[in-house]
Amino acid sequence: MSTTKGITKRNEDYAAWYQDLVKKADLAENSAVRGCMVIKPYGYAIWEKMRDALDRMFKDTGHTNAYFPLFIPKSYLSKEASHVEGFAKECAVVTHYRLKNAPDGNGVVVDPEAKLEEELIVRPTSETVIWSTYRNWIQSYRDLPLLINQWANVVRWEMRTRLFLRTAEFLWQEGHTAHATAEEAIEETLQMLEIYAEFAEKYMALPVIKGVKTPNERFAGAVDTYCIEALMQDGKALQAGTSHFLGQNFAKAFDVKFTGKDGKEEYVWGTSWGVSTRLMGALIMAHSDDDGLVLPPKLAPIQVVIVPIFKGEEGLQKISQVVNSKIIPELRQAGLTVKYDNRDTERPGFKFAEWELKGVPVRLAIGERDLQNQTVEIARRDTKEKSTVPMENIARIIKNLLDEIQKNIFQKALEFRQKHTTRVDTWKEFEEILLQKGGFVEAHWDGTTQTEEIIKEKTKATIRCIPLQNPQEKGKCILTGKPSSQRVLFAVAY
RNA sequence: CGGGGUGUAGCGUAGCCCGGUUAUCGCGCCUGCUUUGGGAGCAGGAGGUCGCAAGUUCAAAUCUUGCCGCCCCGACCA
Incomplete structure (x- = not known):
């Protein structure tokens, strides 16, 4: 395999190129714990720049930061049915609180005497702890809206990990807001989506498509999941951020009610939204070349x-x-x-x-x-x-x-995306494009989860999103031929 | 967790099939001198539980078995 500077060439082995880059550019390395990573100073400096820019945008829209605990009582998770189902399979669980010297003198063992009465899970996300707390904070419409964000680490015990793109532990930001009305919560959800899109395009120079997820791809516990989707240089899509309208799901699960002006008691409406160190992966894969990283000036630790x-x-x-x-x-x-x-x-x-x-x-x-x-x-x-x-x-x-560089790399990424977005109307074309060209594919879909699943099984492609302000257009589902009112965005995704 | 690949110095590797001196080479590292407009040259030097464990054998990097890590592909996911 040919390399320059010890980096595998992009077009020879994209995955190897990505890994070489992360390591050679001193961004991160694998740790002793499988699936976890050490973010090195240079990589962390980029993350700090992202964090600072986002934090400013959150503050400018009235949010404040707080911190909620890493450990969550196991029982909390099960209060919202679809939420448990979504996360149960990838939770790290704390069962004991003490070690002791091994009887044979070799190191330490878990002290069986020190078993926790209620096991704790390491947060995979914080909706449950936060909503259980909000219950005490919210009584009146005067307490709303509650606009809180936290910068934290979370743990999801993934089977397959990749530096930055998917790690067992990652850093992120999670916003959790509570509102008096559904309209206001939806507005918040969309506002944050807008902020993510703006951040991606202005700072990361990464063009993104805003859209809503299909029920199948929705966040566990959300009514609607909105997302920004970006295209990487290998033609795979990457979800770069999500914003969820939670409806009253968590309010009901944790009994968070408020009394309105009219004296009536009602459950509050919630949102949650997040972006993670995965953005680092997006940044790397969107712009870099065979000679190494290409950073947008606005996020470069050294300009x-x-x-x-x-x-x-x-x-x-x-x-x-x-x-x-x-x-x-x-x-x-x-x-x-x-x-x-x-x-x-x-x-x-x-x-x-x-x-x-x-x-x-x-x-x-x-x-x-x-x-x-x-x-x-x-x-x-x-x-x-x-x-x-x-x-x-x-x-x-x-x-x-x-400024010109910032614009140029955005433009380049945008042109790449345009070139790799294809409209197709037949199944044959659909398969061919995904196989040979990759990228986003705009196609009609009959709106059923079943069809979505079959398409995924056959092609590995999933519906990335239904773009916002999607033009309505009569057509036939590429798989089933059933009537469809709009095209949705398919792609093979990270 | 299933399939495939892989593990020898900080990194990349030769040797393994066919067991036998002191484990090969390159990069990097250290010292010195010369160099400096696109990854410098020369000289000298340091650095290894050959992934781990057990077994076969007079003898194991090499053969056998088990385990572990990493990478790729699948199921799951941001």
């Missing part, structure tokens, strides 16, 4: 790296003088994150390759020649183009370039 080209210690000092006194202050002043790679242990070519691997959007190289001409060499990661520009106004030039 500009400066590489000095020098001979001898004196040469480095001469360049550093200019870089430290003029270039870096100017760039920082402009609000840019800058890294000056003045290591004298690596050569320039090595540094170029390394920072490309890490996806830094813009690289400046400055050598003796530039000092004389008052110029810098500027290289962009997305297109690999290089040019020499005057040192004067460098901050403005880079700022503009970063």
Whole structure:
């Protein structure tokens, strides 16, 4: 298998390419516990940028953060019937609270004396603990709406895991809101979907399709599940975020009622919404290439790296003088994150390759020649183009370039998605497109779960969503030929 | 959990079929010198329970059995 920089080529083995990238770019690695990962500083820095941007958007729409416990009494989970069914199979369970020295002197064993009266589950999501708490917080319409978010880790004991895309433990954000009316809760659900879409497109440069899930793909316990769906470079779809209208399901399960203005008691209406470290996977797979990561400037921990080209210690000092006194202050002043790679242990070519691997959007190289001409060499990661520009106004030039890169990678991803979205009207075409081209397939569906299941069995493709504002159009289901009123979006998904 | 693949130094590997000195090579690492506008060169050096366990044998990286990890495909899922 051929590689550049030790990375498998994308078109030879996409899965291997992805893994190589995660490891070589220092984003994450596998841990001693199967299915769990260590998020390394560089990977975590990207996540922090995502988190900060999202957190700001949540706060701007009136949400506040809180923290609910990791452990959930086992009995809570079973209060909402479809919720248990959805999560029971992948829960980690705490049964004991103490260890003791092994009788044979070899290490420690679980102390059978220390069995928990009620077993605890490690949260796979927090609806149950949160709604059991909301019960005490909500009495009157004056207590509503309750708009809370939490940043937390959750555990879902998955059989097959992949770094970032699916891990047993992952980091995420889960919003849980309570409202007096269904309309308001639905509005909240859609608002958060909108925020996710905006975040994906503006920050991640990732075009997404907003839609609603079919009953089959709905969150366990929700009335409606909305989602944003993105397309990866291998033609597979990835659910990048979900927002659920919970109706009164959890309010009823946990007996959360409020008294309205009219003095009548009613169950509250709920929503929940989340995005996870899976977004890291989406980010990587959407933009990167055979040379490594390509990061959108708005999420890059380092936006500009400066590489000095020098001979001898004196040469480095001469360049550093200019870089430290003029270039870096100017760039920082402009609000840019800058890294000056003045290591004298690596050569320039090595540094170029390394920072490309890490996806830094813009690289400046400055050598003796530039000092004389008052110029810098500027290289962009997305297109690999290089040019020499005057040192004067460098901050403005880079700022503009970063904006352009942000737009360009979005545009590229959008064009890719457009090219890989196909309308089909026959079963034969449907199968062929999925097999040969991949991507999203717009096709008619008769609206039944049964048909959806058969299609999945035959092609591995699932209905990713029914797009919002989907044009209504009479047609026939590609599988059964039954009448259909609209096309839905199919794809093989992560 | 089912099918397939794989496990030898931090990483990638040769050796295994056909058992036999001190386990091969490359990258990386350390020291020194020379280098520095696209992954440097030379010289020297360090680094190994051959995934784990049991068995066969005078002798096991190599053969047998069991177990474990990882990767891919399936069922499940964000």
